[in-house]
Amino acid sequence: MNRKKLIEEIKKKKSFLCVGLDPDVEKMPKQFLDEEDPIFEFNMAIIDATADYCVAYKPNAAFYEAYGLTGMESLEKTIRYIKANYPDHFVIADAKRGDIGNTAERYAKAFFYRLNADAITVAPYMGSDSVKPFLGFENKWAIVLGLTSNEGAADFQLKAIDHEPLFMNVIRKCADWGTPENMMFVVGATKAEMMGPIRKLVPDHFFLVPGVGTQGGSLEEVCKYGLNKDIGLLVNASRNIIYASNGDDFAEKAAAEAKKLSSQMSMYVK
Amino acid sequence: MNRKKLIEEIKKKKSFLCVGLDPDVEKMPKQFLDEEDPIFEFNMAIIDATADYCVAYKPNAAFYEAYGLTGMESLEKTIRYIKANYPDHFVIADAKRGDIGNTAERYAKAFFYRLNADAITVAPYMGSDSVKPFLGFENKWAIVLGLTSNEGAADFQLKAIDHEPLFMNVIRKCADWGTPENMMFVVGATKAEMMGPIRKLVPDHFFLVPGVGTQGGSLEEVCKYGLNKDIGLLVNASRNIIYASNGDDFAEKAAAEAKKLSSQMSMYVK
Numbered sequence: 001m002n003r004k005k006l007i008e009e010i011k012k013k014k015s016f017l018c019v020g021l022d023p024d025v026e027k028m029p030k031q032f033l034d035e036e037d038p039i040f041e042f043n044m045a046i047i048d049a050t051a052d053y054c055v056a057y058k059p060n061a062a063f064y065e066a067y068g069l070t071g072m073e074s075l076e077k078t079i080r081y082i083k084a085n086y087p088d089h090f091v092i093a094d095a096k097r098g099d100i101g102n103t104a105e106r107y108a109k110a111f112f113y114r115l116n117a118d119a120i121t122v123a124p125y126m127g128s129d130s131v132k133p134f135l136g137f138e139n140k141w142a143i144v145l146g147l148t149s150n151e152g153a154a155d156f157q158l159k160a161i162d163h164e165p166l167f168m169n170v171i172r173k174c175a176d177w178g179t180p181e182n183m184m185f186v187v188g189a190t191k192a193e194m195m196g197p198i199r200k201l202v203p204d205h206f207f208l209v210p211g212v213g214t215q216g217g218s219l220e221e222v223c224k225y226g227l228n229k230d231i232g233l234l235v236n237a238s239r240n241i242i243y244a245s246n247g248d249d250f251a252e253k254a255a256a257e258a259k260k261l262s263s264q265m266s267m268y269v270k
Numbered sequence: 271m272n273r274k275k276l277i278e279e280i281k282k283k284k285s286f287l288c289v290g291l292d293p294d295v296e297k298m299p300k301q302f303l304d305e306e307d308p309i310f311e312f313n314m315a316i317i318d319a320t321a322d323y324c325v326a327y328k329p330n331a332a333f334y335e336a337y338g339l340t341g342m343e344s345l346e347k348t349i350r351y352i353k354a355n356y357p358d359h360f361v362i363a364d365a366k367r368g369d370i371g372n373t374a375e376r377y378a379k380a381f382f383y384r385l386n387a388d389a390i391t392v393a394p395y396m397g398s399d400s401v402k403p404f405l406g407f408e409n410k411w412a413i414v415l416g417l418t419s420n421e422g423a424a425d426f427q428l429k430a431i432d433h434e435p436l437f438m439n440v441i442r443k444c445a446d447w448g449t450p451e452n453m454m455f456v457v458g459a460t461k462a463e464m465m466g467p468i469r470k471l472v473p474d475h476f477f478l479v480p481g482v483g484t485q486g487g488s489l490e491e492v493c494k495y496g497l498n499k500d501i502g503l504l505v506n507a508s509r510n511i512i513y514a515s516n517g518d519d520f521a522e523k524a525a526a527e528a529k530k531l532s533s534q535m536s537m538y539v540k
Contacts, residue, residue: 066376106336127422152397
């Protein structure tokens with residue numbers, strides 16, 4: 001999906017919500033455990049319940065890989081289901097891959113073509129030859145880890161390098177390698193006040209924003225510092241939507257939570 | 271596998287060679303293309319040919335993921351084959367994963383238990399809560415990216431942070447989180463002269479060293495700067511062994527190349 005189309009979808013729905021599909025058989029309603037593919041069945045129910053309120057889905061690859069081959073199959077089926085039934089939704093494979101040259105290109109092909117994801121999250125530590133291989137695919141995106149929402153972000157990302165925090169240096173350099181048409185940045189909601197300088201540095205790039213909800217980030221703060229003229233935000237929520245309830249009403253509760261977030265977002269979408 | 275056992279194997283074989291299993295159907299001998307699982311069949315042949323000369327195997331996950339579910343199945347079968355037939359060989363899943371908290375723990379379980387790898391490579395950008403979850407598994411290892419062998423390493427890893435290069439800062443902090451019994455570092459052979467200060471910083475940790483062979487790193491230099499009293503090195507070679515020939519003699523040529531490297535190593539193993 002290209003940038004123009006993504007912005008159109010956001011404006012049409014008045015939502016920039018991304019729903020994180022991080023299935024955990026221990027947290028999902030018991031009724032799914034008897035299904036042949038509990039993860040896929042659960043995901044379908046969540047997707048059907050939330051599709052009206054979000055513009056993107058973000059399966060985290062670890063949650064699928066943890067279940068081995070059957071988990072990977074559930075991931076393939078999940079993305080296929082989204083693309084078949086909700087073709088206007090943007091799909092992010094949250095895989096945080098980082099490897100070099102033709103190895104990175106293999107990851108790109110695996111996620112962009114085999115899995116048919118629109119975007120993949122990418123770790124920047126290995127530098128240009130680990131990021132650039134993800135950029136040569138039409139209407140596909142690399143979403144580079146900039147400033148993450150976890151505590152450990154302080155260990156390296158916040159340290160000064162070239163007279164600026166490492167995350168600023170990463171975003172500055174990566175923005176040279178890609179464009180606002182093929183690159184986004186992960187910018188955590190838990191550090192919203194740091195979003196201002198990032199927005200100034202890369203006025204046109206989309207940010208994928210984790211950390212609203214369970215991790216304590218505030219949507220209002222994120223919008224204050226992160227919005228640009230095209231919205232420029234995909235705000236992710238996972239657990240507080242998909243595990244809003246583990247009873248029979250899980251789908252209604254997930255829909256209600258997604259609707260609540262999307263209606264909070266609607267006031268920011270002109 | 272624990273550290274003591276790994277050192278014993280190195281001393282017994284007088285080799286610290288790790289063979290990288292990066293299968294590419296376009297590079298392997300044509301005869302495999304008619305097999306039901308070309309990757310697994312090719313890997314078995316390479317493993318049988320090289321097992322006498324190496325102490326470790328390192329499949330790079332990207333090469334398997336690129337072939338989707340069948341590729342992941344080939345990876346599972348390959349590790350199972352090594353563990354069943356060569357149980358004294360150390361297996362490294364080169365997956366360069368990096369995610370936080372319970373997501374990272376999922377990756378750890380996937381690679382350590384489902385795939386039965388001894389070690390997984392880990393990207394440090396997200397900090398402590400992306401590294402520590404890999405450390406709580408008995409006789410299993412996190413191999414943290416320190417200084418990589420690619421050109422892009424210069425983009426961030428070589429930059430100064432806290433008055434030292436980022437890679438030194440990463441290794442210093444990670445060494446606080448883990449021990450020489452559950453953590454190794456990736457240190458590229460192409461920057462052997464920088465290995466000296468790293469060895470001084472972490473005298474007891476093993477280094478996984480890519481970049482000898484095709485990438486131009488020198489074994490002599492690596493040993494000069496990287497050896498410690500327990501050897502402390504696993505030197506990886508991939509393409510120059512597994513694609514030494516793509517004719518009928520590919521296994522003999524792979525064995526010869528592995529033997530050559532291992533005999534060069536033997537003089538360093540007391």
